[in-house]
Amino acid sequence: MHEALAAFIAQCESIVAAKEKTADRVTTIAPLMQKLATRADEFLTEDHKRPEAEHYARNAIHIAPSGNLSLFALVWLPGQWTPVHDHGCWGVVGVVQGLLEERSYMSATGDIAADSGIRLKRGGVILLNPGSVSSFVPNPDHIHMTGVARTRETCISLHLYGRNMNSFHIYDVEAGTRRLVDVPHHESR
Ligand SMILES: [Fe+2]
Numbered sequence: 709m710h711e712a713l714a715a716f717i718a719q720c721e722s723i724v725a726a727k728e729k730t731a732d733r734v735t736t737i738a739p740l741m742q743k744l745a746t747r748a749d750e751f752l753t754e755d756h757k758r759p760e761a762e763h764y765a766r767n768a769i770h771i772a773p774s775g776n777l778s779l780f781a782l783v784w785l786p787g788q789w790t791p792v793h794d795h796g797c798w799g800v801v802g803v804v805q806g807l808l809e810e811r812s813y814m815s816a817t818g819d820i821a822a823d824s825g826i827r828l829k830r831g832g833v834i835l836l837n838p839g840s841v842s843s844f845v846p847n848p849d850h851i852h853m854t855g856v857a858r859t860r861e862t863c864i865s866l867h868l869y870g871r872n873m874n875s876f877h878i879y880d881v882e883a884g885t886r887r888l889v890d891v892p893h894h895e896s897r
Contacts, residue, residue: 709812712751736874792852795849816828
């Protein structure tokens with residue numbers, strides 16, 4: 709593994725060990741992610757930059773054996789979007805290339821405790837260009853959809869999560885429901 713990546717992951721591991729509160733973790737990791745994103749051309753491999761024609765691609769960079777961290781490179785072709793989703797953990801996102809858009813949603817009824825009867829309100833939008841960082845913490849979960857407009861260029865972003873991110877809830881905003889789905893990824897050499 710490239711030394712910049714190995715150092716980043718080691719720093720994140722020690723921050724997780726030292727800081728109990730998820731808001732403190734993302735606050736401390738955000739500037740590290742900012743630096744990492746600006747030098748990603750040094751360590752991203754062709755595997756990490758693989759797109760998929762049908763939907764955005766998730767290429768694993770590191771999945772900690774402990775299950776307490778995972779880092780992915782996401783590749784977004786123009787017009788590719790996530791569904792509206794949550795994360796169930798904290799996370800920090802850094803953009804490497806292109807312009808990534810995040811559209812926020814919030815629960816109109818406080819914490820979501822069931823898979824139906826959910827009322828989501830649309831919130832604001834964030835446009836992240838290379839070197840920009842965003843983050844989130846759980847409880848209440850941050851709910852959003854992320855993607856790249858059809859008129860924009862391919863985007864690559866780094867996503868660090870406070871768990872092995874292999875599932876999330878996706879929301880049907882009109883129906884007021886959510887369901888837990890598996891989220892696949894590619895392994896990388
Ligand atoms: Fe997300």
